[in-house]
């Protein structure tokens with residue numbers, strides 16, 4: 209922030225304007241015009257707003273300051289289930305979305321229970337790969353609290369699979385499971401849809 213930005217890329221206002229221009233160019237390249245379709249008039253500005261929101265996790269200013277607490281005694285598994293997220297796939301820039309489970313087995317540090325949701329926001333709000341998102345959240349928790357084990361299970365629909373290419377709906381599950389949580393005895397507790 210504040211430094212010289214020849215191409216305007218560091219200045220939020222300038223980069224917003226650059227995205228708007230690029231979207232207007234894209235529409236033109238696609239043969240679309242507000243002259244023949246008035247509904248398109250505000251589309252470049254709306255799309256620029258959308259990307260600013262969808263990629264807000266790239267801005268370090270939006271990264272949460274996660275509170276940690278000392279933890280004594282036997283670690284009990286902490287599981288946060290059913291967290292919803294929306295992201296854009298890095299290959300096609302179309303949505304993939306679903307839910308995540310974040311679990312950790314504490315060492316001598318705990319983190320606030322909203323941490324899982326906050327990390328999911330940071331790592332989903334950027335161009336992303338589902339597998340990488342789970343690994344990044346697990347890495348972050350590993351660095352932050354050195355747990356005895358960590359697991360991030362993600363289940364998502366990918367519109368790049370549903371609306372183009374194979375055009376089939378399906379759920380993709382990815383699992384980043386580390387440390388003691390890799391022991392199969394934990395598996396039932398790490399299920400996205402536990403038996404009720």
Ligand SMILES: [Zn+2]
Nearest residue numbers: 297299300368
């Ligand atoms: Zn894709």
